[in-house]
Amino acid sequence: METKLDRRQFVKLAGAAGLATATGEWNEAVASAQAAAPGPDASEKDLVMLALDAVRAAGASYADVRISRTNTESIGARERQITNVGKNETYGIGIRALIGGSWGFAATRDLAKDSVAATARKAVAIATGNDRINPVKTALAPVQKVPDGRWITPHEIDPFTIPVEQKAELLFKTNEEALRVKGIRFVTSNISSSRDSRLLGTTEGSLIQQTFLRMAPGVNITALSGDNSDFQTRNASISPRGAGWEYIVSLQMNENVLRWAEEAAAKLTATPVQPGAWDLVLHPSHLWLTIHESIGHPTELDRAMGYEANFAGTTFLAPPEKVLNRFKYGPAFMNVVGNRTEAGGCSTCGWDDEGVASQSWSIVDKGIFVNYQTTREMASWIAKFTKVNQSLGTAYAQDWASIPFQRMPNVSLQPNPQDVSEDEVIAATRRGIFIDGNGSFSIDQQRYNFQFGGQVFWEIKDGKRVRMLRDVAYQARTPNFWNSLALLGGKSTYMLGAAANDGKGQPQQLNAVSHGCPVALFRNVNVINTA
Amino acid sequence: MQNTNVKRHGLSADESRRLCEKILGFARADHTRVNISSGVSGFTRMAINRITTAGETDDVGVRITSVFGKRVAAVDTNRLDDVSLQRTVADAEALARIAPENPEYVPELGSQKYTAVDGYYTSTGELTTESRARAASLGIKAAAEAQYVASGFIDMRAGSEAVASSSGLFGYHSGTGVASTLTIRTPDGLSSGWAGDEGSDWNTIESQRIATEALRKCRDWRGKTSLESGKYEVVLEPAAVGMLMLRMLGVFDARQADEGRSFFSKRGGGNRLGEKLFDEKVTIVSDPAEKNAETSPFTNTGQPVQREVWVEEGVLKSLSYSRFWAMKQGVPAKAGASNFIMSGGDASLEDLIRSVKRGVLVTRFWYIRPLNPRIISFTGLTRDGTFLIQNGKIVRPVTNFRFNQSLTELLANAELLGRPARVSADESSSAGTPVVVPPLKVKEFTFSSVSEAI
Numbered sequence: 001m002e003t004k005l006d007r008r009q010f011v012k013l014a015g016a017a018g019l020a021t022a023t024g025e026w027n028e029a030v031a032s033a034q035a036a037a038p039g040p041d042a043s044e045k046d047l048v049m050l051a052l053d054a055v056r057a058a059g060a061s062y063a064d065v066r067i068s069r070t071n072t073e074s075i076g077a078r079e080r081q082i083t084n085v086g087k088n089e090t091y092g093i094g095i096r097a098l099i100g101g102s103w104g105f106a107a108t109r110d111l112a113k114d115s116v117a118a119t120a121r122k123a124v125a126i127a128t129g130n131d132r133i134n135p136v137k138t139a140l141a142p143v144q145k146v147p148d149g150r151w152i153t154p155h156e157i158d159p160f161t162i163p164v165e166q167k168a169e170l171l172f173k174t175n176e177e178a179l180r181v182k183g184i185r186f187v188t189s190n191i192s193s194s195r196d197s198r199l200l201g202t203t204e205g206s207l208i209q210q211t212f213l214r215m216a217p218g219v220n221i222t223a224l225s226g227d228n229s230d231f232q233t234r235n236a237s238i239s240p241r242g243a244g245w246e247y248i249v250s251l252q253m254n255e256n257v258l259r260w261a262e263e264a265a266a267k268l269t270a271t272p273v274q275p276g277a278w279d280l281v282l283h284p285s286h287l288w289l290t291i292h293e294s295i296g297h298p299t300e301l302d303r304a305m306g307y308e309a310n311f312a313g314t315t316f317l318a319p320p321e322k323v324l325n326r327f328k329y330g331p332a333f334m335n336v337v338g339n340r341t342e343a344g345g346c347s348t349c350g351w352d353d354e355g356v357a358s359q360s361w362s363i364v365d366k367g368i369f370v371n372y373q374t375t376r377e378m379a380s381w382i383a384k385f386t387k388v389n390q391s392l393g394t395a396y397a398q399d400w401a402s403i404p405f406q407r408m409p410n411v412s413l414q415p416n417p418q419d420v421s422e423d424e425v426i427a428a429t430r431r432g433i434f435i436d437g438n439g440s441f442s443i444d445q446q447r448y449n450f451q452f453g454g455q456v457f458w459e460i461k462d463g464k465r466v467r468m469l470r471d472v473a474y475q476a477r478t479p480n481f482w483n484s485l486a487l488l489g490g491k492s493t494y495m496l497g498a499a500a501n502d503g504k505g506q507p508q509q510l511n512a513v514s515h516g517c518p519v520a521l522f523r524n525v526n527v528i529n530t531a
Numbered sequence: 532m533q534n535t536n537v538k539r540h541g542l543s544a545d546e547s548r549r550l551c552e553k554i555l556g557f558a559r560a561d562h563t564r565v566n567i568s569s570g571v572s573g574f575t576r577m578a579i580n581r582i583t584t585a586g587e588t589d590d591v592g593v594r595i596t597s598v599f600g601k602r603v604a605a606v607d608t609n610r611l612d613d614v615s616l617q618r619t620v621a622d623a624e625a626l627a628r629i630a631p632e633n634p635e636y637v638p639e640l641g642s643q644k645y646t647a648v649d650g651y652y653t654s655t656g657e658l659t660t661e662s663r664a665r666a667a668s669l670g671i672k673a674a675a676e677a678q679y680v681a682s683g684f685i686d687m688r689a690g691s692e693a694v695a696s697s698s699g700l701f702g703y704h705s706g707t708g709v710a711s712t713l714t715i716r717t718p719d720g721l722s723s724g725w726a727g728d729e730g731s732d733w734n735t736i737e738s739q740r741i742a743t744e745a746l747r748k749c750r751d752w753r754g755k756t757s758l759e760s761g762k763y764e765v766v767l768e769p770a771a772v773g774m775l776m777l778r779m780l781g782v783f784d785a786r787q788a789d790e791g792r793s794f795f796s797k798r799g800g801g802n803r804l805g806e807k808l809f810d811e812k813v814t815i816v817s818d819p820a821e822k823n824a825e826t827s828p829f830t831n832t833g834q835p836v837q838r839e840v841w842v843e844e845g846v847l848k849s850l851s852y853s854r855f856w857a858m859k860q861g862v863p864a865k866a867g868a869s870n871f872i873m874s875g876g877d878a879s880l881e882d883l884i885r886s887v888k889r890g891v892l893v894t895r896f897w898y899i900r901p902l903n904p905r906i907i908s909f910t911g912l913t914r915d916g917t918f919l920i921q922n923g924k925i926v927r928p929v930t931n932f933r934f935n936q937s938l939t940e941l942l943a944n945a946e947l948l949g950r951p952a953r954v955s956a957d958e959s960s961s962a963g964t965p966v967v968v969p970p971l972k973v974k975e976f977t978f979s980s981v982s983e984a985i
Contacts, residue, residue: 105584
């Protein structure tokens, strides 16, 4: 593949990455990408079949097997030097088996046939041991068999075809630009590219090969005061994405860094925020994380049932029978969807890790909470209330070494059907704070009390941004916060943010997930000064 | 028991040395370094009074770092056949040739002397699925008998790590770690109690005590009522102290201080070594040979990790120096802390509670995130058992709080220290960095708001 981009290609690609909400073009991109999606490797397919035969022979009533190979390439720079260049490959097989109602899981990096068979028998032995000591019942929702599933993340340019020198040059240029700004002393920047190729086989006859591409860029700028008495940092508001190298090109890091650096320096002399009640205008580069923490996590059904009580916690959205179709999350114009088909989403896929086709569904409809996130094991727990008998397709395992369980899909706040611009949202604010980017974030184990900071804060006075503020964080209670939502921006303000390393489960597993949202106005939120 | 006759998980010293030599034999770079980590991890997880999942994974990770002049690159793989290893070496070398020069690159270390540490306990290495299930069942049984609901996690790791370089360096270490934690809740979800243990040695994990304590906490926390937020005297149980102190592990760094972006930076330049910054009862050390909290005696680059006193009687005694920063400053290099050990006193937790006129007892914390690096401040929440203390007695359970607190102020405000213990300090309860800390009584701890979460 041609890797040196000329100006014309550059512009085309920058445009392509920006089309997140233009569904027609997205569908076309998906269709053409899927036609080229690779099928299973013959030897991997043999190993999956061997493992499935071994678990069947050992008496498992159900099993799924994943062979995954994850490649990452990362490059990082500090000021005018490279701090790391590296590649990582991890390859192995994970086998999950059901005996009675008990799960057993075993995984190995050793892909020799006898090792795979022994690992399959170990998964069954672990399940059997648990079933003997603590017998339980487990029911799996039906799923359509997919004998030859293939999927690849839609992308223009495979990031692994871009030479490391080109990536280093982009980071150097980015850092150089930032260091031109007075007061900027330190800059780090990095780009990580990953390709996760996984083959899933189940005892029910599905065989699915998928390849996920994700890009994760970062820029962090530090401004230092003359006498070392203060320093301020500014993380660039750029997110990971399910995409190829064209996404990095579209970010224009080496041009936009000038603004980020100027903002870092300006934070040194910004006005300390006056604590109290403020209206907040939250930019999508900030709001995505608030959605992640206060809507994404509370609507995980395993939390509602107590499965995460020893770590991530439970949720205020419980028990299901008391909150489904009843709980008022926010105003009637608030709509939130779970969506594993969202363009550019880090959690976007063809099928989940149980072979359930990816889909989109309402979580909050006209302000009312209407559904959770489920897997095959969980679907029947709430079918009576939701009338949905099948899994919503949110099973995920971090890699071959990890057992699949319920993980967050892309959860996105839908934009205003009227195309309200960012300026119009600001104009609707008499006394408020505009927040850009993510700062410190923390939320309790039932997802009520949260505190979020940001990267850059602007005071809004009589509908206009007037000056920069510093040391801002807001504390709120989730239901009160979402019910204070007063205005949403339209489609033109809609953007995706993402977390590349969302933790859940014991042993903790990481999940990459995106959240789309427009700019949004909230009334009378409690703001504190964190200095 | 540290029994050397049982076959250990992970590559042995001989197997590691042979693998390193094979890889170095494939290498054509000016310098090459090999890091290997290998072993098994096993877990049993329970919730709603049942074992929900359990599993075991074995893996070997190899990192090959190639250097040409000052051009450096590293490639990781877990494929160990000769063809894959040769390809990985070639990959690392190809990447290093085209990587821009790293002006901070310091030549590879030759042969080193390391502190002798055996952190491998067969009690942990040989822990079976059935043993884990039986330990988990104690928690389930305690909860079920009281008609409560248990959820918990047992995490074990057993394996080895090795480092070698083309300059003659070789280091090998084997170790184990295990953590067991339990949350018991009432079926109506209105109360929750937690207890847990962590160690290198499974025999130090008290499964029955964990079950009893989590149940007691859950019972005692029933009927909690609100208490206004504000500054309080607090008694922090060891797990709560450990969760905060884990955040101090990386802060004793000379470069961050010298560059003006740390609490330890001196106004006008330099650092605050030698200054009294904390209460004189505070002494913080790290030691890879600490019993039941052992760590590797070397870093990834092969730098020796030794016992180090970071804070002595409140005075900042040491900062870590990377090899580059040490060279630049003309001082010896010093690896950072690999575990966190805070000394304490003879007081029991009850003694600490008795000494409080009006304050709050905290079982553990949750979602701890940094706020202001200039004062090492964090936000987070209390969880699974929070109580009001009046005139030396626990008088009632209270709702949870969010805290916004500087850890440097906390160490300056420490008034009474109890007996140190190894604690489960990782929020996800995995067997992680060893943290040994006492329970603490601290004045003026800042609770910034109330959380109704249970």
